[in-house]
Amino acid sequence: MFFYTSLESALFASEPVRFALTHRLGGVSKGAFSTLNLGYHVGDAAHDVAQNHALIAHRFYNCFNVQSIEAPIVHYCNQIHSTHSLILEDAFASQNISGASVCLGEADGIITHTPHKLALIMVADCNSILLYDRIHRALALIHAGRKGVFGNILQATLEHLHTHFATRAQDILMYVGASIRACCYEVGKEIQNEALALFGRDVLQRNRLDLIMCLTMQARALGIMDNHIEISPHCSCCEPLLYSYRKERITGRFGLLAMIES
Numbered sequence: 303m304f305f306y307t308s309l310e311s312a313l314f315a316s317e318p319v320r321f322a323l324t325h326r327l328g329g330v331s332k333g334a335f336s337t338l339n340l341g342y343h344v345g346d347a348a349h350d351v352a353q354n355h356a357l358i359a360h361r362f363y364n365c366f367n368v369q370s371i372e373a374p375i376v377h378y379c380n381q382i383h384s385t386h387s388l389i390l391e392d393a394f395a396s397q398n399i400s401g402a403s404v405c406l407g408e409a410d411g412i413i414t415h416t417p418h419k420l421a422l423i424m425v426a427d428c429n430s431i432l433l434y435d436r437i438h439r440a441l442a443l444i445h446a447g448r449k450g451v452f453g454n455i456l457q458a459t460l461e462h463l464h465t466h467f468a469t470r471a472q473d474i475l476m477y478v479g480a481s482i483r484a485c486c487y488e489v490g491k492e493i494q495n496e497a498l499a500l501f502g503r504d505v506l507q508r509n510r511l512d513l514i515m516c517l518t519m520q521a522r523a524l525g526i527m528d529n530h531i532e533i534s535p536h537c538s539c540c541e542p543l544l545y546s547y548r549k550e551r552i553t554g555r556f557g558l559l560a561m562i563e564s
Contacts, residue, residue: 387411
């Protein structure tokens with residue numbers, strides 16, 4: 303069910319923030335979505351997705367021995383390839399809660415500072431990113447596809463964190479989950495030209511785009527230190543345990559879950 307967790311991370315294991323990257327096995331979805339699809343928007347049966355959300359929430363609580371009097375709820379967004387993030391506590395207050403998960407609205411980032419609030423970003427080649435402010439104990443989960451990276455959602459989210467929690471880049475720890483890598487990400491001339499204008503020639507290997515290099519350049523420019531960044535070595539298009547839209551088109555979504563400890 304979990305492809306990687308913060309328990310395995312030299313950077314995050316001792317921090318009061320927990321995260322888990324899911325894979326595609328251990329759920330109840332069927333057919334092309336087999337089996338742990340987390341996306342309601344891909345054509346899967348809604349009751350199967352809801353059950354998968356409940357499964358990952360309880361597995362997360364068990365994995366990290368979370369002690370809470372409240373039942374686990376997964377907080378997610380209707381992701382729209384924007385640079386917009388929302389504050390979980392503000393968005394949650396306006397929702398009617400039923401079941402194991404709740405959609406907070408349209409956004410591509412979720413920010414929270416409240417312990418035991420479980421947030422989820424869903425991907426199938428895009429980058430799932432965790433930013434953790436170790437001083438103010440606030441986190442942001444980000445969905446960053448090519449549009450989000452080119453729009454610099456990293457900067458927009460860090461500015462949002464700074465506005466609400468006085469977050470500084472030098473206090474940020476950053477994790478980037480498995481995503482499509484330059485080995486598999488072929489792009490057309492229009493996107494190549496846009497990449498050249500934004501980042502320079504190093505992010506292109508002929509017609510293949512390196513979004514990880516783009517993100518690394520942006521993180522450095524913002525002041526996030528290299529030794530505060532962990533990047534998964536896995537390409538979602540190459541790894542059979544992960545969903546890949548580029549490879550499969552009709553497919554599910556895996557995700558990055560994160561929570562601040564009490």
